[in-house]
Amino acid sequence: MPPEGIDSLNADSLKGLVLSLLAKIDDLVEQNKALLARIAELEGRTGKPPKTPTNSSLPPSSGQKSNVGNASATKGSRKGHPGVARELCAKPDVTRDIYAERCACGAKLPAADQLLARAYDHVELPPIKPVTTRINLHRADCPCCGKTITAEPPPDMPPGSPFGPGIVALVTYLHGCQMVSYARLAEMLEGLFGLKISEGAIANMLARVAEPFAACAQTIHETVRNSPVIASDETSARVKGKTHWQWTFVATTAVAHLIAPTRGKIVPTAFLDGARPKVWLSDRLLAQCNHAEAHQFCLAHLIRDAQYAIDAGDTVFAPAFKAFLQRACDIGRRRPDLADATIKAYTRTLARELDRLLKLKPTNAEGRHLRDAIFVDASDKLLVFLTRRDVEPTNNVSERALRPSVIFRKVTNGFRSDWGAKVYADLCSIVATGRLNGSSPFAAIRAALTIRSDPATC
Numbered sequence: 001m002p003p004e005g006i007d008s009l010n011a012d013s014l015k016g017l018v019l020s021l022l023a024k025i026d027d028l029v030e031q032n033k034a035l036l037a038r039i040a041e042l043e044g045r046t047g048k049p050p051k052t053p054t055n056s057s058l059p060p061s062s063g064q065k066s067n068v069g070n071a072s073a074t075k076g077s078r079k080g081h082p083g084v085a086r087e088l089c090a091k092p093d094v095t096r097d098i099y100a101e102r103c104a105c106g107a108k109l110p111a112a113d114q115l116l117a118r119a120y121d122h123v124e125l126p127p128i129k130p131v132t133t134r135i136n137l138h139r140a141d142c143p144c145c146g147k148t149i150t151a152e153p154p155p156d157m158p159p160g161s162p163f164g165p166g167i168v169a170l171v172t173y174l175h176g177c178q179m180v181s182y183a184r185l186a187e188m189l190e191g192l193f194g195l196k197i198s199e200g201a202i203a204n205m206l207a208r209v210a211e212p213f214a215a216c217a218q219t220i221h222e223t224v225r226n227s228p229v230i231a232s233d234e235t236s237a238r239v240k241g242k243t244h245w246q247w248t249f250v251a252t253t254a255v256a257h258l259i260a261p262t263r264g265k266i267v268p269t270a271f272l273d274g275a276r277p278k279v280w281l282s283d284r285l286l287a288q289c290n291h292a293e294a295h296q297f298c299l300a301h302l303i304r305d306a307q308y309a310i311d312a313g314d315t316v317f318a319p320a321f322k323a324f325l326q327r328a329c330d331i332g333r334r335r336p337d338l339a340d341a342t343i344k345a346y347t348r349t350l351a352r353e354l355d356r357l358l359k360l361k362p363t364n365a366e367g368r369h370l371r372d373a374i375f376v377d378a379s380d381k382l383l384v385f386l387t388r389r390d391v392e393p394t395n396n397v398s399e400r401a402l403r404p405s406v407i408f409r410k411v412t413n414g415f416r417s418d419w420g421a422k423v424y425a426d427l428c429s430i431v432a433t434g435r436l437n438g439s440s441p442f443a444a445i446r447a448a449l450t451i452r453s454d455p456a457t458c
Contacts, residue, residue, distance in 0.1 A: 048366075049311035055304050057283075059406075089121050130167070130195050133157060161208065167195070168205050169446040175206065176427045177404070177441050179411040209449065210423050216448045217426035220254045220433050225272050227251035229390050231281035232288055233398035234263060235406055238414025239421045246425065247271070248401045248432075252390065255401050255432035259421045263287060279384060279391050282398070284373075296384040298395035299325045299332075305370055314367030317360045321370070324353055325382075332385055332393035347386040354379060401432055 049055065053063040099111040135157055139150040153159050171189075174180040180188065182199040189195045224230060231250040236243055237259050245263045249256040249271060260267045265287040272291060280292035283301045303325045309318035331338075331346050338346075358375050362368045374382075385391040405428060415421040427445070434444025 049308065051308070055308035055311050057301065057304065086121070088119060089123075092121065128193050130193055135159075161204070163197075163201070163205060165446060165449040168209060169442060169449055171202055171205050172209055172427065172445050172449075173442045175202070176408075176424060177431060179408055181412075206423060207419065210419060210426075212449055213423055213426035213430060217256070217429045220429045221249075221256045221258075221271065223254040224249045224251045224256040225275040225277075227254070228278040229281065229388070230277045230279075230292070231392070231395055231398045232268060233282060233395055233402055234267075234285075235402045235409075237405070237409055237421065239418065240416060241414075244421065246402065246405050246428075248398050248428075250397050250401055250432075253433075253436060255429060255436060257401075257405070257425045257428035257432070259425045265289075279388060281391060281395055283395060284378065294384050294387075295381045296391050296393070297378055297381045298393075299329050299382065300394040300396065302374075302378075302382075303329075309362070309364070309366040309370045312366035313364045314362045314370075317357065317362040317367045317371050320360065321357055321374070324350070324357060328383065328386075329393050335389060343386055347383055350383055350386070354382065401428075404428070 051058055053060045099114050100109050102108055135153060137151045137153060139148055141148050157164070171185060174185055174188070175182070182202050185202055186197055186199055189197050229251065232248065234245045234247045237246045238244065239259065239261070242261070244259050244261050245267070246257060246259045247267055249268070256271070258267070258271065263285075268288065268291050277292040279294045279296055280288070281296045281298065282288035283298050289295060303322055306318045306322035306325065310322065328350055331343075331350075335343065358371060358379065360371070362371055385393045405424075408424070415424065430444050430448050431441040434441060434447075439447070
C-alpha cells in the first residue's frame with residue numbers, strides 16, 4: 001500500500017493492517033531464530049576434520065582417490081614380479097606323441113630314435129549339453145488280488161521339476177554368488193549349455209531351494225551359537241524397499257548369516273537362544289555388547305577413531321593411543337611364534353601402558369571423548385585376545401564375510417520378497433561355511449541340495 005493510501009483508512013482497517021504486519025514480523029523473528037541456530041551449528045563444526053575411510057567406518061570406496069599419473073610421479077614405477085609359467089598337468093586325460101617326419105634336406109627320420117624335446121598342455125572344454133533322462137513308470141495288475149500297481153519314481157529323479165540338483169546348484173551359484181540377473185542367466189544357460197529356461201522357472205528354482213537351505217542353515221546356526229568364540233558384524237540390506245540389516249556370526253568352523261528388520265540387540269539375543277559364548281568379538285555398537293563372558297573390541301575400528309581425534313587436533317592422547325593399538329595388533333599377528341610366557345609378559349606391559357595413557361589429558365574435545373569412552377567401557381575389552389589364542393585383535397573376519405553381500409546389494413538393489421532375503425542369507429551361511437572347510441561355493445551349494453536327509457553334512 002502506498003503511504004498516501006494510509007490516510008484514507010478508517011480505524012478498523014488500520015487496526016487490521018497493523019495486526020497483519022505484526023504477524024509477518026513474528027514469522028520473520030522465528031525464521032531468524034532458526035537461521036541463527038543453523039549458523040551456530042555450522043560454526044560448531046568448523047575445524048572438525050572430514051570423515052574418511054582412514055579415520056572412520058566409511059568404506060574405502062567413499063574415499064577420494066588420486067590420479068594414477070600423479071601417484072606414479074611421486075612413488076615411482078611399481079616393481080614387477082618374475083613371470084611364472086603354468087605347470088604341466090600331473091595326470092593328463094589324453095597324451096599325443098608327435099614325431100618329426102622329415103629333415104630340411106628331405107630325409108625321413110625314424111620315430112624309434114627320437115628323444116623328447118618339449119612338452120606342453122593344450123586345455124579345451126568339450127561341448128557341454130544337458131543330459132535328459134526319460135522316466136517311464138510302468139504298471140501291472142496283481143495276479144493274486146487284481147490290484148493295479150504302478151512303479152515308484154527313482155528317489156534321485158523325482159517327478160515335478162524337470163531340472164536336477166546340478167542345474168539348480170548352478171543357477172543358485174550364478175545368481176547368488178555372481179549376481180547374474182534372471183534375464184542374463186537365461187541367456188547364459190542357453191548360450192553355454194543349450195538349455196532353454198524361462199525367468200519364471202529360475203525364480204521357481206530359487207524358491208524350491210528354501211527348504212534344503214533352511215535345514216543346512218539351521219545346523220550351521222547351531223554350530224556357531226555353541227562355539228566358544230563368536231565374531232559379529234552387520235551391514236544394511238534392502239527388503240521390499242525398506243532398510244533391513246544383514247548380520248553375520250563367525251566361528252572357527254562355521255559362519256551364520258541372517259537378515260532382520262532391525263539393528264537392535266534383539267537380533268544377536270534371539271540368535272544365541274540362551275547360549276553364552278566365552279568371548280564376543282565386534283565393534284563398539286551397543287547392540288553387540290553383553291552377549292558373552294568377555295568382549296574383545298575390534299582394534300582396527302579404534303585405530304580409525306584415534307586417527308579422527310588426531311585429525312581433529314589432539315596431540316596428547318590420540319597419537320599415543322593409536323601407537324598402543326598398533327603395537328597390540330602387531331603382537332597379535334606374531335602370536336603363533338610366541339610362547340605363552342612371552343604373551344603374558346606383553347599383556348602386563350600393555351596393561352600398564354594403557355593405565356598410563358588413560359591418565360593423559362587430551363588437547364581437544366574429540367580426544368577427550370575417545371579417552372572417556374575407553375576409560376568408562378572399553379579398558380577391559382582391548383587385550384582379551386592376549387588371553388586366548390583363538391581370539392583375534394580385529395574383527396576383519398566378519399567384515400570379509402559381509403563384503404560379498406555389500407556388492408550383492410549394490411548390484412541388485414536388494415530383495416523384492418521376504419523369502420528371497422531368507423534364501424540369500426541361508427546361501428551366504430552355506431557358502432561361507434563351505435569356504436572355511438575347504439569347499440568351493442558351487443560344491444557347498446550342490447551338497448546342500450543333494451544331501452537333504454542329513455543336514456549335519458552341510
